[in-house]
Structure formats: C-alpha cells, structure tokens
Amino acid sequence: MELELTWIIVALLIILALGLSFSIGANDETPAPLAAVGIIKFSSVLMLGGFGLGFGIIFFSRGVASMVGEGILGPGITYSIWMLLSVLISTIIWLIVGSFMGIPLSSTHSLVGSIFGVVIVFSLFSGGIDPLTAFNNENMLRVVFSWFWSPLLGLLITLIIYKILERSYLSRLKGLNQIEKSERMFSITLIIAVFFANIWVGANSAEALGILYALYVNESLTIEGYYFYVVLCAISAFFGLYIAGRYVLRNLAGQLTEARPSDGVVIQISSSIILMICTIIYNVPISHSHLIVFCIIAMNIAQKKDVDYRGLGRMAIYWILTFPIAAIGAGIVYWILGASLGVM
Amino acid sequence: MKSNSFEPPIKKELEKKSPDELTILFMDRIYQQNLKLIEGIEYLIDEDFENFEINLKYVIKTKTEVEIKKTFEAKLWKKRTVFAKADRLKVFGKINDIKNIGEFMANRLLLYKVVFPDEKFKLRIKNILKSLKIICGNLSEAVKLIGSDLVKAYDICEIVKDERRKMRKEEFELLQRLYNYSMDYLSRTFLYLKNMIEDIMMMADHIKHFSEYIQFLATKYLIFK
Numbered sequence: 001m002e003l004e005l006t007w008i009i010v011a012l013l014i015i016l017a018l019g020l021s022f023s024i025g026a027n028d029e030t031p032a033p034l035a036a037v038g039i040i041k042f043s044s045v046l047m048l049g050g051f052g053l054g055f056g057i058i059f060f061s062r063g064v065a066s067m068v069g070e071g072i073l074g075p076g077i078t079y080s081i082w083m084l085l086s087v088l089i090s091t092i093i094w095l096i097v098g099s100f101m102g103i104p105l106s107s108t109h110s111l112v113g114s115i116f117g118v119v120i121v122f123s124l125f126s127g128g129i130d131p132l133t134a135f136n137n138e139n140m141l142r143v144v145f146s147w148f149w150s151p152l153l154g155l156l157i158t159l160i161i162y163k164i165l166e167r168s169y170l171s172r173l174k175g176l177n178q179i180e181k182s183e184r185m186f187s188i189t190l191i192i193a194v195f196f197a198n199i200w201v202g203a204n205s206a207e208a209l210g211i212l213y214a215l216y217v218n219e220s221l222t223i224e225g226y227y228f229y230v231v232l233c234a235i236s237a238f239f240g241l242y243i244a245g246r247y248v249l250r251n252l253a254g255q256l257t258e259a260r261p262s263d264g265v266v267i268q269i270s271s272s273i274i275l276m277i278c279t280i281i282y283n284v285p286i287s288h289s290h291l292i293v294f295c296i297i298a299m300n301i302a303q304k305k306d307v308d309y310r311g312l313g314r315m316a317i318y319w320i321l322t323f324p325i326a327a328i329g330a331g332i333v334y335w336i337l338g339a340s341l342g343v344m
Numbered sequence: 345m346k347s348n349s350f351e352p353p354i355k356k357e358l359e360k361k362s363p364d365e366l367t368i369l370f371m372d373r374i375y376q377q378n379l380k381l382i383e384g385i386e387y388l389i390d391e392d393f394e395n396f397e398i399n400l401k402y403v404i405k406t407k408t409e410v411e412i413k414k415t416f417e418a419k420l421w422k423k424r425t426v427f428a429k430a431d432r433l434k435v436f437g438k439i440n441d442i443k444n445i446g447e448f449m450a451n452r453l454l455l456y457k458v459v460f461p462d463e464k465f466k467l468r469i470k471n472i473l474k475s476l477k478i479i480c481g482n483l484s485e486a487v488k489l490i491g492s493d494l495v496k497a498y499d500i501c502e503i504v505k506d507e508r509r510k511m512r513k514e515e516f517e518l519l520q521r522l523y524n525y526s527m528d529y530l531s532r533t534f535l536y537l538k539n540m541i542e543d544i545m546m547m548a549d550h551i552k553h554f555s556e557y558i559q560f561l562a563t564k565y566l567i568f569k
Contacts (some may be wrong), residue, residue, distance in 0.1 A: 036426070037426065037427060039425055171567050171568055173566075173567070174492065174494060175490065175491045175492035175494055176428060176431075176490050176491050176565060179428070180427065180428050183428075184425055184427075187425055187427070257426045257430075258430070
C-alpha cells in the first residue's frame with residue numbers, strides 16, 4: 001500500500017515536472033523580436049524557439065538540474081518525494097497567486113525559495129539536523145548571489161555590445177535604404193541569436209529538471225529513467241511554446257513591430273552570454289525575465305530613452321519578497337503534509 | 345525613361361523598381377503637377393484664362409501616378425519584413441495628399457474666372473506662389489533624400505519650415521489688403537480670392553507638416569555617436 005502510494009506520488013511529480021516544462025515553453029518570450037520582424041513565418045518562429053528550448057534541456061541542463069536537485073543540499077540530505085511535492089505545490093500556488101495579482105514573479109526564485117522553506121522545516125522536525133548545515137552554504141550562496149550579479153552583468157554587457165555596435169557601425173548609416181538593408185541583415189542574424197538564446201533558456205530552466213534530478217538522487221528514478229523524462233520535458237517545453245506560447249508571442253510581437261532588429265540581436269546575445277555563463281560555468285539557475293528586463297534597461301540607457309524606475313522599484317520589491325514568501329509557503333505546506341500523513 | 349517625364353511608365357518597368365525608387369518617381373510626378381498648378385494660377389493672374397484652364401484641367405485629369413501608387417502598395421504588401429514598412433507607406437500617403445489638395449484647389453479655381461483688384465495684390469500673390477514653388481521643390485528634394493541621406497533631408501525640411509513661416513506673414517498681409525478693398529464682401533471676387541489664398545496656404549501647411557514628419561523620421565532612424 002505504502003509502495004503504491006510512493007509510486008503514485010512519483011508519477012504525480014513527473015507529471016508536474018512535465019507540466020512545468022510545458023509552462024516554461026508557454027511563457028517563453030525569447031522569440032518575440034523574431035516574430036515581430038517577420039523575416040520568417042510565425043509557425044517557423046515557434047518551431048525554432050521550441051527546438052532551441054528542447055535542445056538546451058536535453059544537452060545542457062544537467063549542471064543546473066544537479067545544483068537544484070542535489071547541489072544546494074547539505075551532506076547526507078536528499079529530497080523525499082513529500083518534500084518535492086511540497087516544493088512543487090508551494091511554487092505553483094505562489095506563481096498562480098502572483099499571476100492573479102498581476103505580480104511579475106520568477107519561477108526560479110519561487111522554486112529555490114520553496115526548497116529553502118521545505119529543507120528548513122525538514123531539518124527542524126526530522127531527526128535533529130542543524131538548519132545551518134542543512135544546505136551546502138557555498139552553493140546556496142552562489143545561487144542567491146547569481147540572482148543579483150546576473151542581471152547587472154547583463155546590463156553591463158548589453159551596454160558594451162551596443163556602444164561598440166553604435167560607434168563602429170550604426171552611427172554611420174545615413175539613409176533609410178541603408179538602414180533597412182542593415183536591419184534586414186540583423187533580422188537574419190536574429191534567427192541565429194534567438195535559437196542560441198532559447199538553447200540557454202532551456203538549459204537554465206531548472207524548475208522541472210531539478211525535480212527529476214532529485215528523483216534520480218533519491219533513487220526513485222534510474223539514470224536512464226531520468227534522461228527519458230528529460231527528453232519528455234524537452235518535448236513538453238516544445239509543445240508549450242508551440243501550442244500555448246503563440247498567444248503570448250503574437251501579443252508581444254504586435255507591440256514590437258517598430259523595434260529595430262539590431263536592438264533585438266544585442267539583447268538576445270547579451271542575455272545568452274549570461275545564461276551560458278550561469279549554466280555552464282556556475283551551474284546556477286537564474287531568472288531569465290529579470291535578466292531580459294535589465295538588458296532592455298541597458299538599451300534604453302544607451303539610446304538615452306526613459307527608464308521606468310518606478311516599475312523597476314516595484315519589480316525589485318517582488319524580487320526580494322519572492323524568496324521568503326515562497327520559503328514560508330512551502331514550509332507550511334510541508335509541515336501540514338508531514339503532520340497529516342506522518343511522513344516528516 | 346526620365347523620372348520627370350509625363351509619359352506614363354510601363355507597368356513592367358515599374359515592377360522592377362524598389363519601393364524607394366517608386367516613392368521618388370511618385371514624388372516627381374506630383375511635383376510636376378504642382379508646378380503646373382502654380383503656373384496655372386500665374387496665368388490667371390496674367391488674365392490668360394485659356395492657359396489657366398489647360399493647366400488646371402491637366403492637374404485634375406492626369407492619372408499617371410495611379411499605376412505607381414498601385415505598384416508601390418502591392419510591393420509593400422508583399423514585403424515580409426515589417427521594419428519601416430508603416431513609415432514608407434505613410435510617406436507615400438502624404439505625397440498622395442498633396443495630389444488630392446492640388447486637385448481640390450484646381451476644381452475650386454476653375455469655378456470662376458476672377459480679375460484681380462490691383463497690381464499690388466497680383467504681386468503679393470505671385471510672391472506667395474514663388475514661396476510655394478520653393479517649398480514644393482525643397483520637399484520633393486527632401487523626400488528623395490529619405491532613402492539616401494536623412495541628415496540632408498532634415499536640413500532641407502528646416503528650409504521648408506522657414507519659407508512657410510514667411511508665407512504665413514505674407515498671407516495675413518494679403519488678407520488684410522483684401523478685406524480693406526471697397527467691395528461687396530459677399531461678391532464672387534472677394535470669396536474667390538479669399539478661398540484661393542486659403543487653399544494655397546492649405547497646401548503650404550500640408551507641406552510643412554510633411555516636412556516635420558520627415559524630420560521625425562530622421563530623429564527616429566538616425567543613430568548619432
């Protein structure tokens with residue numbers, strides 16, 4: 001009976017992980033500038049973005065997944081299926097509440113915050129583990145610090161790339177014919193840039209893969225099983241973008257038709273560089289939305305356009321609040337689950 | 345084929361041209377028609393009613409630019425990339441508006457054959473027409489430069505705006521003169537002359553707004569170090 005329940009929960013976790021992958025694709029805004037320039041058909045944009053996501057998930061996600069699924073935990077601690085269930089329930093509730101309240105939330109911050117809350121409750125109530133050693137503090141700090149330096153580095157890199165491009169090339173264009181020709185070239189470059197960016201968005205999307213990796217670490221899944229579900233997550237993300245993401249993208253693309261493809265290329269390249277550094281070198285999951293916002297701010301600063309500092313301040317507040325709220329929420333969920341089912 | 349020729353270009357030849365080349369060709373046609381209109385009004389001032397009628401009827405009847413417009417719109421419609429597409433279309437639309445205003449003016453001017461009150465009035469009208477000719481020419485030059493040099497186009501538009509400011513001053517002096525003649529203010533002559541001055545200024549105002557739009561395009565698309 002207990003074994004049956006365990007398998008039901010594992011199956012539920014896998015379904016939720018696949019659902020999360022679908023939502024990663026559905027909320028991916030990376031291909032929006034490419035859809036806006038109209039150089040290739042909209043369906044081709046969706047395919048390209050989806051393939052990029054899938055490719056990144058299959059081939060480059062292992063490092064970030066292992067950081068979320070194992071690396072941030074202290075020695076001797078592994079996730080139980082109930083801990084993972086609490087993390088996912090709390091993350092999903094917080095993201096849904098955020099969506100209804102119109103608060104821009106990072107799913108990465110929510111997930112890591114939830115993990116923090118669950119592990120703290122686990123350490124307090126399950127067998128005398130010191131909360132101070134419940135985490136691999138070095139890795140945890142690396143993850144949290146990356147949420148601060150990654151957007152700032154994104155801002156800096158965008159500024160540098162744009163300024164170089166502006167001084168060496170863009171400021172030399174005189175007439176609309178020349179500008180159109182140049183922007184057409186950038187539109188073609190944007191195809192590659194978007195594909196490249198989507199690879200790293202997929203690779204860095206730790207939400208689903210971290211859960212799967214944790215299931216592999218606690219031996220609920222074999223390594224073959226883990227990779228099988230990673231491929232399924234990649235397919236799920238692809239369909240998420242292709243089926244549900246089209247509405248977000250069409251809406252965004254409609255607002256970006258006046259935008260210069262060269263701006264899009266600079267933003268995509270800058271964000272890709274940061275995501276690649278975070279994924280390959282540091283194995284840390286970061287918020288892609290925050291990164292993109294800072295890259296756009298950098299473009300506005302470089303082009304001497306207005307920056308919405310009020311909106312930015314609002315975002316910063318939610319940014320800071322997400323982690324503790326998700327942690328408290330997940331801790332409560334885990335405590336209720338543990339107390340009612342006696343599994344803590 | 346010369347771009348300022350009045351012969352209708354062959355459709356096949358038009359299809360070979362880029363949207364920018366079609367815009368330049370279209371602008372040329374409309375500029376030539378404007379010159380005919382201004383020349384027609386000059387004939388009216390000189391009381392050469394025959395040539396006045398010929399010129400103004402020409403402005404109303406010529407439809408050579410319709411084919412250019414159709415080809416341009418078809419080309420732009422098929423163009424996949426959307427960058428600057430809306431602005432290209434707007435520029436073309438604004439050129440077309442000049443043609444519409446010209447036609448409207450010609451139709452109104454043909455309603456009656458007016459005799460001008462005195463030589464001073466004639467001279468002032470000629471001055472306004474001279475300025476109109478200058479701003480038409482400058483605008484045509486600026487439109488042609490949109491594709492190749494927006495900085496130059498911007499500077500030319502500044503000249504257009506200055507000249508139009510002079511015209512405004514001239515317009516009020518002319519109206520003041522007109523209102524101070526001892527004549528029946530509901531007479532056909534009075535109404536005709538008043539409408540004529542206002543129509544000329546309507547054309548000048550449109551050209552000024554068009555120039556401002558070209559300056560907006562320069563600000564939008566040019567990136568300075």
